[in-house]
Amino acid sequence: MSDTGEDSTRRRFDGVLDAEELALARSTGAALAYCPLQLGWVPLTTEDDTDAVTPLSWQVGTLNLYKQIDGTPVYPKPQTLTLRVWVEDDLAIYRSLLSDRSLWTYMLESMPEALDDDTLRSLIALSTEGTHHKVRVAVVGGQPVGQVRLEYGADPATAELSYWVGAVSRGKGYGRQMVSRFIDRVAVRKPYITRLTARVHPQNHASRRLLLACGFVPSDRESLGLAPRGRDGGEWDGFVRLKP
Known part of the structure; x- marks a missing residue:
């Protein structure tokens, strides 16, 4: 022993x-x-x-x-990003996001003169009831961080993508997650859409990088049928993503 x-x-x-x-x-x-x-x-x-x-x-x-x-x-793992429609309970955060002037720097639309409750309710109603487009809000940890929109074209196989991310949520990868998940949903629920287009302000380098990461490639605007509209007088860059 x-x-x-x-x-x-x-x-x-x-x-x-x-x-x-x-x-x-x-x-x-x-x-x-x-x-x-x-x-x-x-x-x-x-x-x-x-x-x-x-x-x-x-x-x-x-x-x-x-x-x-x-x-x-x-x-800890990053919080999961989900997509849903805007609801009236989002009114306060919706106003906060849209009140940030930096958000409108590279938007096609100009910032509304008023962001009162009636205007915001109308915008939310338009986003959920319009048949010419599909709009989804990206939510992280219960809080909306951005919006993605798909506008249907005259050709059922084509649609134009646009999006925005709130100032406090930029630089965290939410934009790319939002666009990628939205595109995946479109591919499953609307398989007849085979071509997605997008337009980007020449100085919006972050948006350009995001689209490239999501499978878009630069393309001639004329071939894409991107006519001037809103604040885009024809000088914005065109992008396209074809269904594999």
């Missing part, structure tokens, strides 16, 4: 004590510890293994939340 005293050469990872060793150790007052990794009692000496990494079971209760043993942060 091995000695379990301070001069022992037996260390905690040499194996658990058998019944006779455990009884002797307790009778002599030797320091013991229960090892959950080895499922048994082991000597607890000051001469510990210097070449062994302490197992996780010995550190339970000492780790910070979202931290690995080596200290590398483990971050």
Whole structure:
């Protein structure tokens, strides 16, 4: 039987004590510890293994939340982005998003002169009831962050995509998620649409990158049939995405 005293050469990872060793150790007052990794009692000496990494079971209760043993942060997964229609309960956040003048910098439409409740209700009603387009709001953590819209063309196989993202939500990848998910839905629910077009202000580099990441490619406006409209006098860049 091995000695379990301070001069022992037996260390905690040499194996658990058998019944006779455990009884002797307790009778002599030797320091013991229960090892959950080895499922048994082991000597607890000051001469510990210097070449062994302490197992996780010995550190339970000492780790910070979202931290690995080596200290590398483990971050929670990003919140899921979902798509739905605008509802009247969104009135306050809708007004807040549309009141940001920077939002209208690269929009086809000009900022409305008034954003009173009646105007906002009319815009929400138009987005949900119009038969010439489909509008969805992107929601993250219960809060709307942007909008994506598909306007149907005279040719049933073609539609024009447009979108916007609120100022506080930009630069977080929500725009790309929103557009990608919306396109996937369109592909399933309206398989007859085989060509999506989009127009981008020449200085809107972020929107250009987003469209390229979502499978759009630059294309000649005339070939796409993108006539001047709104604040686009014909100088905006054209993009197209063909159904695979």
